[in-house]
Amino acid sequence: SIATQLTPIPGKPLHFRLSTRMENAIDNELQPFFEIHDSRYMMYWLALTEKNYKEYIAQLAKEEEERQLLEARTIDKVQPGEQQPETDHKMETDNSFTGNTNDVFYRDARDGHYFSYLxxxxxxxxxxxxxxxxxxxxxxxxxxxxxxxxxxxxxxxNTGKYRISEFKTETYDIPSSVLKDKTQVRIKFVARQGKQIGEIYGVRLLDK
Incomplete structure (x- = not known):
């Protein structure tokens, strides 16, 4: 019921204040869109009940903890599809392609073609x-x-494995024999004939 929480600002037609509680509050004066065509502006807020808010904050904290633990385990990582990370990792490919989903880039290949990173x-x-x-x-x-x-x-x-609109990670064991006495390795992804790798959005080497 946001509309019931709007208070007109005296002397400023079509300007209102929002009386609901706001986290990280900003100057919450609302004004007509036509007045701010040449300015930065906010169009949306995330509105939650008290219960949903607590759950949301707890989920953010959990995700941040998981992110920090992952970074602590990460020995090296590549963001496929982004020029600088792929250049830094000396990418090699015979015929692959890139794109993005939800602003996260990927690299993919088909029909026996490959890409690899050092x-x-x-x-x-x-x-x-x-x-x-x-x-x-x-x-x-x-x-x-x-x-x-x-x-x-x-x-x-991975054909038909997930069937859900979200990112998924899989972790694969690396035999110690292929890492012995090495400080770097070339990791290569090769599509099966007539098949597709299926878009890789992140590559990490993790400490167990």
């Missing part, structure tokens, strides 16, 4: 590989192989 291991041999996917894509055949320094370490089939 990634740092920190001299560790007990690492996992984490990949980030987008959940919806049941009309595609997501089948590919993961090679580390030309050694096949995992064959992946």
């Amino acid at each position: 990634m740092q291991t920190g001299g560790k041999t007990d690492l996992d590989l984490q990949l980030k996917y987008w959940g919806v894509g049941e009309w595609k055949t997501h089948e590919f192989d993961i090679f580390i320094d030309d050694v096949l370490v995992k064959s992946v089939n």
